[in-house]
Amino acid sequence: xxxxxxxxxxxxxxxxxxxxxxxxxxxxxxxxxxxxxxxxxxxxxxxxxxxxxxxxxxxxxxxxxxxxxxxxxxxxxxxxxxxxxxxxxxxxxxxxxxxxxxxxxxxxxxxxxxxxxxxxxxxxxxxxxxxxxxxxxxxxxxxxxxxxxxxxxxxxxxxxxxxxxxxxxxxxxxxxxxxxxxxxxxxxxxxxxxxxxxxxxxxxxxxxxxxxxxxxxxxxxxxxxxxxxxxxxxx
Amino acid sequence: xxxxxxxxxxxxxxxxxxxxxxxxxxxxxxxxxxxxxxxxxxxxxxxxxxxxxxxxxxxxxxxxxxxxxxxxxxxxxxxxxxxxxxxxxxxxxxxxxxxxxxxxxxxxxxxxxxxxxxxxxxxxxxxxxxxxxxxxxxxxxxxxxxxxxxxxxxxxxxxxxxxxxxxxxxxxxxxxxxxxxxxxxxxxxxxxxxxxxxxxxxxxxxxxxxxxxxxxxxxxxxxxxxxxxxxxxxxxxxxxxxxxxxxxxxx
Numbered sequence: 001x002x003x004x005x006x007x008x009x010x011x012x013x014x015x016x017x018x019x020x021x022x023x024x025x026x027x028x029x030x031x032x033x034x035x036x037x038x039x040x041x042x043x044x045x046x047x048x049x050x051x052x053x054x055x056x057x058x059x060x061x062x063x064x065x066x067x068x069x070x071x072x073x074x075x076x077x078x079x080x081x082x083x084x085x086x087x088x089x090x091x092x093x094x095x096x097x098x099x100x101x102x103x104x105x106x107x108x109x110x111x112x113x114x115x116x117x118x119x120x121x122x123x124x125x126x127x128x129x130x131x132x133x134x135x136x137x138x139x140x141x142x143x144x145x146x147x148x149x150x151x152x153x154x155x156x157x158x159x160x161x162x163x164x165x166x167x168x169x170x171x172x173x174x175x176x177x178x179x180x181x182x183x184x185x186x187x188x189x190x191x192x193x194x195x196x197x198x199x200x201x202x203x204x205x206x207x208x209x210x211x212x213x214x215x216x217x218x219x220x221x222x223x224x225x226x227x228x229x230x231x232x233x234x235x
Numbered sequence: 236x237x238x239x240x241x242x243x244x245x246x247x248x249x250x251x252x253x254x255x256x257x258x259x260x261x262x263x264x265x266x267x268x269x270x271x272x273x274x275x276x277x278x279x280x281x282x283x284x285x286x287x288x289x290x291x292x293x294x295x296x297x298x299x300x301x302x303x304x305x306x307x308x309x310x311x312x313x314x315x316x317x318x319x320x321x322x323x324x325x326x327x328x329x330x331x332x333x334x335x336x337x338x339x340x341x342x343x344x345x346x347x348x349x350x351x352x353x354x355x356x357x358x359x360x361x362x363x364x365x366x367x368x369x370x371x372x373x374x375x376x377x378x379x380x381x382x383x384x385x386x387x388x389x390x391x392x393x394x395x396x397x398x399x400x401x402x403x404x405x406x407x408x409x410x411x412x413x414x415x416x417x418x419x420x421x422x423x424x425x426x427x428x429x430x431x432x433x434x435x436x437x438x439x440x441x442x443x444x445x446x447x448x449x450x451x452x453x454x455x456x457x458x459x460x461x462x463x464x465x466x467x468x469x470x471x472x473x474x475x476x477x478x479x480x481x482x483x484x485x486x
Contacts, residue, residue, distance in 0.1 A: 133337040135307050137397065138327040143353055151340040233379035234340045 010202030011209055022203070026210055029187040032100050033168040036107030040163050043108070044115030045156065049145040051116070052123035053131075066120065069113030074106075078176030081106040085177065098179040103187070106173035111163040118159040123148045126155075154229040161222050165215065254400035254432050256317040256325050257283035259304070264313035266299060266456075273299055274310070275456035285448030286423070286433035288464070290440075290476075292485045295453040297436045298334070301403045304434070305331050317401075329401040330394035334409055336386040338378040343370055343389055346378045350396045360396070368392040368422055384415025391422050395431075402426055404435045408442065420446060440480060444468055452476040454485065 014022055051062060083089050085097040085105075096102045126148055127134075134144050149156070171189035178185035180194055188207045195204035229235045259281040266274040274296045281287055289297050302308045304315060306322035306329075317325045339346050347361035365371045368388040373381065378389060387407050394402060404423065408416040420442065427433045437443055443450060447464035454475040460467065471477045479485045 130337060130339075132302070132307055132331075132333065136305060136326065136329075136331045137350060137353055139353055147339070147349065232377040234377060 007201035011206035014206040032103045036104045036167045037164040040108045040112040044112045048116040048119030052120045066117045074170045074172030078173035081177045102177040103174045106177045107167040115163045122155045154235045260316040262314045265311045267311045288443040288447040289436045289451045291453035296456045330397045330399035331403040332407045334406040336390035344374040364392040401432045
């Protein structure tokens with residue numbers, strides 16, 4: 001067991017040395033979480049937009065359901081995906097269990113509801129402003145959704161960021177469906193959990209530092225884009 | 236009035252023929268929100284040409300009447316007949332300019348192109364509309380950074396880009412400076428000369444005198460008076476209209 005000071009020193013050295021194992025874990029984390037975020041946006045944004053502009057029976061119940069799904073426990077999602085992808089499960093023939101694809105699927109299920117629910121709120125506010133104008137122009141539902149998604153693009157960046165943050169930081173789902181296999185499915189969060197349990201705090205801390213730097217970097221980039229957009233009154 | 240033949244975008248807008256949507260017949264129109272009656276058995280006939288100014292105090296139901304005529308709202312009771320068709324059947328052949336311009340979070344040019352694409356027209360036509368309203372030099376600027384008068388001119392250009400047979404204007408010059416008001420009035424007058432039927436809500440008596448062919452004066456949810464502008468301004472028939480024109484407070 002190392003002291004925190006020793007571990008921090010080793011962690012900094014590990015990061016600065018560009019350790020190939022560390023790099024592999026970081027890149028896999030980014031590949032899995034970015035893929036999941038993009039796919040979840042492709043699903044969640046249109047769903048959020050359709051619910052935002054739709055007025056139908058049961059809408060309030062759907063909103064409650066969507067909001068509740070934001071709090072899905074990652075381990076439960078992991079378990080459900082595991083049951084479907086395991087050899088005896090309905091999708092077992094695909095052979096996806098313990099692969100990065102399985103991890104992406106689990107993260108998509110986890111964050112698509114977050115993106116749908118948050119984007120619904122953003123797009124509904126915008127639609128309140130545009131509704132009469134769009135009805136006057138006789139826009140179709142598809143044209144309305146396209147216009148809302150485009151005009152809310154900078155606000156939706158923040159929604160996407162919330163989804164990415166949830167994906168890259170979660171450990172419960174990916175450890176169940178990915179198995180934390182070295183050089184195959186080991187990502188930052190699962191590696192941190194493993195190395196901590198082994199008492200190897202240097203690697204765990206190094207990964208934690210990188211995770212924080214990524215979170216800060218992505219947030220700073222999105223904030224910068226939003227500020228530029230706000231100056232042009234595009235937000 | 237400007238000369239229609241001299242305008243550069245003549246091929247993009249209506250020629251000077253009256254709309255087949257006219258005449259407009261409104262019978263016993265009622266609009267209620269719970270216990271509140273906004274429009275109370277309003278009846279109205281509008282002819283095929285010109286500019287109708289709708290005047291009246293706040294709360295008279297002018298803006299809601301425009302929305303009903305344009306098919307954006309459903310009345311509680313009554314009939315609206317646009318040359319044999321209902322309001323929702325003809326919404327696409329009309330345009331509405333709102334008091335507060337609703338501009339997309341895009342460039343000035345993209346605001347026009349959005350409408351042209353929605354109507355399956357060439358986006359390249361946007362330049363002609365921007366030139367017509369004097370905004371060519373701001374084409375690439377963010378639309379929401381325009382001044383109030385420029386924003387309303389863009390809103391008007393976007394409405395004209397739909398090639399409407401009927402153009403509704405809901406107090407488009409409220410809180411604009413005199414130069415901006417004049418610019419808007421010139422564009423609207425030009426559209427009228429090209430055959431677009433204008434239905435214009437205003438509180439501005441001076442503007443109504445400059446623009447109106449006929450005037451509908453609304454009071455307490457009814458059309459208290461509808462007459463030719465030449466008759467209305469010198470000799471209003473209703474006491475509410477007389478008080479309004481004389482600057483007295485009408486409630």
